[in-house]
Amino acid sequence: MKFLTSGYAADIGDILNGALFTVDYSEMVIVKDVDYYSLCEHHLLPFFGKCHVAYIPRTQVIGISKIPRLVDVFSRRLQVQERLTNEIAECIREAVDPLGVGVIMHGTHLCMAMRGVEKQNSATVTSAMLGTFRSDARTRAEFLQLAQ
Numbered sequence: 001m002k003f004l005t006s007g008y009a010a011d012i013g014d015i016l017n018g019a020l021f022t023v024d025y026s027e028m029v030i031v032k033d034v035d036y037y038s039l040c041e042h043h044l045l046p047f048f049g050k051c052h053v054a055y056i057p058r059t060q061v062i063g064i065s066k067i068p069r070l071v072d073v074f075s076r077r078l079q080v081q082e083r084l085t086n087e088i089a090e091c092i093r094e095a096v097d098p099l100g101v102g103v104i105m106h107g108t109h110l111c112m113a114m115r116g117v118e119k120q121n122s123a124t125v126t127s128a129m130l131g132t133f134r135s136d137a138r139t140r141a142e143f144l145q146l147a148q
C-alpha cells in the first residue's frame, strides 16, 4: 500500500470522493485517449500525450471521471514517463482492488524535440501491466487492441 497509506492518502481520497460502486461486472473497463501534460524532472521541460487505462473489476468499479483525475495527480509533478506510468497503475490497483490493471502512455518529450537530439516526431511508449494484465496474454492482447 503505497498511495492510500502515505501522504498521498488524503488527496487520493478527496479525488475519489467515494466514487466506488459495487457492480456485478467482470469484463474489461477501458478509459482511453486521456490527455496528460507533465514535466521532465531532468530538463524541466514538458512531456505530454495520451494515456490509456484499463482494469478488470473484482467487486467494484471506480467512477469513470476519477481515472483522468488520477492521471492528472501523477502527471502534474516532475516526472519520468516510466515512473508516471507505474504510479497510475499502482494507485488504481490500491484504490479499486481489481483483478488487473493496464496503463499505456504515449509521450512527446520537448527535451528531445526543442533541444538536445532535436527529433520532432519521436514518441515514447510505456506500459504498466499488473495482475491479469501481466499474467494473461489474452487480457493484455484485448487491452492493446481496444487501446489502438
Ligand SMILES: Nc1nc2c(ncn2[C@@H]2O[C@H](COP(=O)(O)OP(=O)(O)OP(=O)(O)O)[C@@H](O)[C@H]2O)c(=O)[nH]1
Pocket: 016, 017, 019, 061, 062, 063, 064, 065, 066, 069
Ligand atoms: N464506472 C462508472 N462511473 C460512472 C458512470 N456514470 C457516471 N460515473 C461516475 O460516477 C462518479 C460520481 O462521482 P462523484 O464524485 O459523486 O460526482 P462528481 O462530483 O460529478 O464527479 P466528477 O465527474 O469527477 O466531477 C463520477 O466519477 C462519474 O464519472 C458509469 O456508467 N460507470
